[in-house]
Amino acid sequence: YPHIDEHFSLDEYKRYGRQMIVPVFGSLPSQIKLKNSSILVVGAGGLGCPALLYLSAAGIGKIGIVDDDTVDVSNLHRQVLHTTESVGMYKCDSAKSYIAKLNPHVEVMTYPIRLSNDNAFDIIKQYDLVLDCTDTPAVRYLINDVAVLCGKTIVSGSGLKSDGQLSLLNFQNIGPCYRCFYPKPPSADSVTTCSDGGVIGPAIGLVGISMAVETIKVLTGYYTKENFKPFLSMYSGYPQQQFRVFKMRNRQSNCSVCGTTPSISKESIVNHEIDYAAFCGNVNPNVL
Amino acid sequence: YPHIDEHFSLDEYKRYGRQMIVPVFGSLPSQIKLKNSSILVVGAGGLGCPALLYLSAAGIGKIGIVDDDTVDVSNLHRQVLHTTESVGMYKCDSAKSYIAKLNPHVEVMTYPIRLSNDNAFDIIKQYDLVLDCTDTPAVRYLINDVAVLCGKTIVSGSGLKSDGQLSLLNFQNIGPCYRCFYPKPPSADSVTTCSDGGVIGPAIGLVGISMAVETIKVLTGYYTKENFKPFLSMYSGYPQQQFRVFKMRNRQSNCSVCGTTPSISKESIVNHEIDYAAFCGNVNPNVL
Amino acid sequence: MGFKVKVEFLGGLDVISGGVREHKLTIPLEEGEATVKDLIENITKTIIADPKDIPVFIEDDTVRPGILVLINDTDWELEGMEDYVLESGDVFTFTSTLHGG
Amino acid sequence: MGFKVKVEFLGGLDVISGGVREHKLTIPLEEGEATVKDLIENITKTIIADPKDIPVFIEDDTVRPGILVLINDTDWELEGMEDYVLESGDVFTFTSTLHGG
């Protein structure tokens, strides 16, 4: 695909033309911003699959995928980027192979490992933005803390059964973080994963796609420090589908990671002084 | 995949287990209903792709796909079921080949033709439910009239730029139809297609996925003649994503196709007395 | 005299109001006297920025086919359409019908 | 005496009220006298069907960590939390935090 100007090949202009003409998208400058962006998707499951499909299709330059899980047939009703023939493969490798077919202009890095105190900084610091598509509170707190300490915005999604939630965390280091919303972790016995509680495929898919929309808005500069307002959106699939926006608290000055006198630092995480599993209680820590 | 009971193979039990345990889904009886259902998806584009992905993954027994268009590289930012290597193929064939990999338990029929007065009855009558994933008013009125006259519920989606709409039409022959909502067609100069007006990939994708959720609700019997209330939902991608439900009018007794003294009949359509292109004015009739 | 209602344009219909989606509108009549017919007239006079855009909103003296009208999230057909009597705080939503897919 | 508010349970929290998501609740106090603290007490007495479910909602005398509280679609943290004074017609939304993906 030879470039026809300093930015794109003819194939890319054709490929992205229909989104570039949407006024609110922001035309060629926004497409260039996507091309020059890198994002890390943690979890290539029910949320990660649709987010990866639409963000790679939209022309993000570089996408990293973290997931140490392999494809199981019980995933396929909702993790539609994987197929029957990829059962047993690492989810991140299965995702990479489909993305290569969908959009060869995207560079994909895979991390078939579990995100931990030891590796999170090295991985997250390489990307502009993190999508939290994971399945347990312990990993959500870890992603949050490391992203805050690395200065990265988080697009956070979650879901269970027929419901879902969406938020932007640590937006440009001024927005509230996960700990601002949830300073105390939930008790372990109140946490249900999709494997245990079940999930309607297109319901979690809808939340994953909505994360892709938010990611595009952040990367193209639609949200600014001036116009950003903290929010949490709630999707309900039943009785009638709705997606409601709640106005949320600002960054909390007493937050233990993003506040004015934080108790959590890079050192305390790397040295395992912060034990996420113990903090959250022992939930099945599979990243789905 | 040998059956282990009268309904399913072991592979299918594993595959659908996570949705069957969601209480509102309705457990094994609902999964059996999906397996015994047939749906027709008209349009394998921005709406049809995500709807097809999630509905085939969910285990609908038989899916028909109508689309006479071929895959173009400009589709790929939003029509994520097609890939770079399927450029030039019929969209319905490209979709069929991915579905075969995603879920071999689904039977897929393809119709690489344009839906018309001449073929619509023969095709639509074979299916339990129709998903209208098309791109122009003329085809939307045709699908509506034929589905009403064949007694089929329509899951209707549409979108443009960063917005979308979702409705259930002719629900079990008691709900309002497209003509109840829109007795007069829009003037041709007010109609914009996704090719002309542009569209954000995950925004139209979100509407397509929401159609999959509604389809599952209809097929599993979540909505009944008793609890069904006419609605139209409006998705806005900007400034903040929301999905609002509007309460809509009931079936209109003066409707020209579903009313008490209809002027539109199977004969008048088959004999071309109803000219949809002339009725709606000449919009570019590509089914995207 | 006068009371306030909210007017929203969705589905791209904000083109007729310079891209502004939400408007607080003061109706210069007593509550109980104004109907949707008055509201529509008021919108064409005070919100539509460019008179050339009026035909995008109005056709044959009423709201153009293809535009849905919601009163407090309910189809205006269920509320009396143009004869609905406005109340302070009402939300009127006008949305284009979308056809794309 | 007494006034009405709406209470919603989202995100699966309707398990504590027999699967009913929306409730109209009559607060047996004068408007202006009741706070969210009274509301919560009222919910545990009148809505939670099974006393065994109270710990799903309450921990250490307040709403359990992991449950978000919204007052008219706004985080209660912005509205004074337990000290917010109830007004007739207010909507109180309680939602579980979801962790699945």
Ligand SMILES: [Zn+2]
């Ligand atoms: Zn914080």
Ligand SMILES: [Zn+2]
């Ligand atoms: Zn009708």
